[in-house]
Structure formats: C-alpha cells, structure tokens
Amino acid sequence: MKHFINLDELSNTDLNQIIDNAIALKKEHKSGQINKTLENKTLAMIFDKSSTRTRVSFEAGMAQLGGHALFLSNRDIQIGRGEPTTDTAIVIGSMVDAIMMRVSSHDDIITFSKNANVPIINALSDESHPCQLLADMMTYKEHKGNIKGKTVAWIGDGNNMCHTYMQAASVFGFKLNIATPIGYEPKQSFIDKYQDCITLHTDAKLACKGADLVVTDVWASMGQEQEQAKRELAFADFQVDETLMANANTNASFMHCLPAHRGEEVSTDVIDGPQSLVWDEAENRLHAQKALLLYLISDN
Numbered sequence: 001m002k003h004f005i006n007l008d009e010l011s012n013t014d015l016n017q018i019i020d021n022a023i024a025l026k027k028e029h030k031s032g033q034i035n036k037t038l039e040n041k042t043l044a045m046i047f048d049k050s051s052t053r054t055r056v057s058f059e060a061g062m063a064q065l066g067g068h069a070l071f072l073s074n075r076d077i078q079i080g081r082g083e084p085t086t087d088t089a090i091v092i093g094s095m096v097d098a099i100m101m102r103v104s105s106h107d108d109i110i111t112f113s114k115n116a117n118v119p120i121i122n123a124l125s126d127e128s129h130p131c132q133l134l135a136d137m138m139t140y141k142e143h144k145g146n147i148k149g150k151t152v153a154w155i156g157d158g159n160n161m162c163h164t165y166m167q168a169a170s171v172f173g174f175k176l177n178i179a180t181p182i183g184y185e186p187k188q189s190f191i192d193k194y195q196d197c198i199t200l201h202t203d204a205k206l207a208c209k210g211a212d213l214v215v216t217d218v219w220a221s222m223g224q225e226q227e228q229a230k231r232e233l234a235f236a237d238f239q240v241d242e243t244l245m246a247n248a249n250t251n252a253s254f255m256h257c258l259p260a261h262r263g264e265e266v267s268t269d270v271i272d273g274p275q276s277l278v279w280d281e282a283e284n285r286l287h288a289q290k291a292l293l294l295y296l297i298s299d300n
C-alpha cells in the first residue's frame with residue numbers, strides 16, 4: 001500500500017517519475033487528448049480547513065481521468081459530531097479507492113493510513129504540505145531544469161510549507177536557507193532531522209544571498225488568525241520585495257503556494273512581476289496531483 005503523507009517517504013526516483021509524468025499529462029490535457037485511466041475510481045476528499053487550489057485540482061483531476069471525487073467537509077460528515085477517526089477511516093476506506101485529507105492534526109492522517117486500507121494523501125496538515133511541493137518542484141523543472149545543487153531561500157514562518165521544503169531539500173538535493181523571526185523557526189525535530197541540508201538565519205537578506213529560488217508563505221496560517229496582529233509586527237522585516245530579491249541571484253525565481261497577502265509577506269511588484277512563477281505553480285497542482293493519483297491508485 002502506497003501513501004503520500006510526507007514528501008521524503010518517496011524516493012528521488014519515484015518523485016521525479018511523478019513530476020515527469022505530470023509534465024506529460026499537462027501536454028496531453030492541453031492538446032485535448034482524453035485519458036480515462038481512473039474510470040470507476042473514487043477519491044474521497046476530507047476537508048477540515050478551507051481550500052481553493054487543493055479542492056479544485058483534485059476534483060478536476062479525478063474528473064479528467066474518468067473518475068469521481070467526493071467533497072466531504074468535516075461540518076457534514078459524522079466525524080465532525082464525534083464519530084471516532086478510526087471508525088470513519090474503516091468505513092470510508094471500504095467504499096473508495098483513495099482518500100485525500102486536509103486536517104489540523106497530522107495524527108489523523110496517520111490514523112487513516114493505519115485503518116483505511118487504501119492510499120492516503122496528505123493535502124495539508126499542521127506539519128506538512130507535500131502536494132504543494134510536487135507542484136513547486138514540477139514548476140522549477142519546467143522553467144529552470146534540475147534543482148539538484150541549487151540554493152533555495154525560505155523567507156517567513158517555519159510552518160508546514162517550510163517543513164516540506166526541508167524534506168524537499170533532502171530528497172531533491174538542494175541547499176535551503178531558512179530566514180525566520182526568532183521564535184518562529186521550524187519544529188526542532190525537523191531542524192534535527194534535516195540539519196545537513198539547511199541553514200537557519202534571522203536576516204532575510206543573508207538567506208537570499210546566492211538563491212536561485214525565493215519562497216514565502218502567509219505569516220498567519222489557517223487556525224492562527226487570532227495571532228495576525230502579533231505576527232505582522234514579528235514578521236515586519238520578512239517581506240519579499242524587490243529590495244530583498246536583489247540579494248538573490250539575477251533571474252532568481254519567486255514562488256508562493258497561495259493564497260497570498262500582498263503588502264504583507266510579499267510585495268505586489270514581486271508576486272505580479274517577471275520573476276514570479278506563482279500562476280504556473282498553482283496550475284501545476286492539477287497536473288502534479290493527476291500524476292500522483294495515477295502513481296497511487298492505478299498500480300495498486
């Protein structure tokens with residue numbers, strides 16, 4: 001049984017195969033070819049948090065591959081009224097071919113993987129966001145080629161996206177400079193595990209030095225809305241603007257998983273400027289996840 005819970009649980013070879021297939025599927029889709037490989041397959045999508053890109057890309061992706069996707073909000077299914085996670089996993093798993101989950105607690109994803117008996121996809125947890133990194137790595141490959149040996153600067157919060165960039169640095173072989181305010185570093189367990197691939201900074205300019213790719217994310221993630229004002233103060237020196245980008249390599253790219261807050265973690269001139277890859281990055285969620293679904297479902 002294959003799952004997609006953390007990026008570095010897959011080998012570099014498997015991840016690159018998924019990305020190459022995603023690039024092929026993108027061409028196939030744009031040329032109007034029909035691919036019904038997942039006909040009669042069903043994906044359950046459990047959402048405990050909001051989503052635009054993740055929901056639309058998985059739902060459209062299943063439709064394009066001839067399958068079906070079920071949108072299950074925690075507000076609507078019995079888990080939201082206290083049905084045990086284990087019972088829910090057994091029941092949903094008995095009816096579908098794979099389960100995609102966006103949840104607050106990473107432990108719920110692990111519980112599903114132990115009980116549902118079908119592939120489980122982490123579509124964002126408090127700990128990581130591996131689907132986004134598939135799209136980011138695909139986008140880098142399309143625009144710039146192999147990321148191995150390159151330098152990436154992560155600017156901002158040591159959050160779920162930052163953790164997944166640490167895993168990506170390990171499995172794709174790039175150097176990751178992480179700049180966070182004091183007190184907003186990634187989890188210590190991640191720092192310990194990925195210490196050979198990362199350098200921690202408190203100065204965003206130093207982190208951008210020599211970078212081929214600069215990445216940021218919102219200062220307050222979903223569930224941290226009440227900390228917004230406090231975080232705006234703490235992160236004031238961590239906006240990715242043109243002055244900061246000037247510290248990176250000439251022609252360095254910019255990425256952001258979106259949704260973005262212009263004027264906070266990124267300036268309008270950077271996110272809407274020539275170095276930004278955010279629209280391809282967002283679209284590639286569709287193609288990368290179609291390749292992921294084929295990897296997880298059609299081989300099982």
Ligand code: CP
Nearest residue numbers: 051052053054257258
């Ligand atoms: N980047 C991302 O996961 O977007 P959504 O929250 O809209 O799904």
Ligand code: NVA
Nearest residue numbers: 159217221222257258
């Ligand atoms: N760090 C953000 C990512 C959103 C895609 C969050 O968890 O809200």
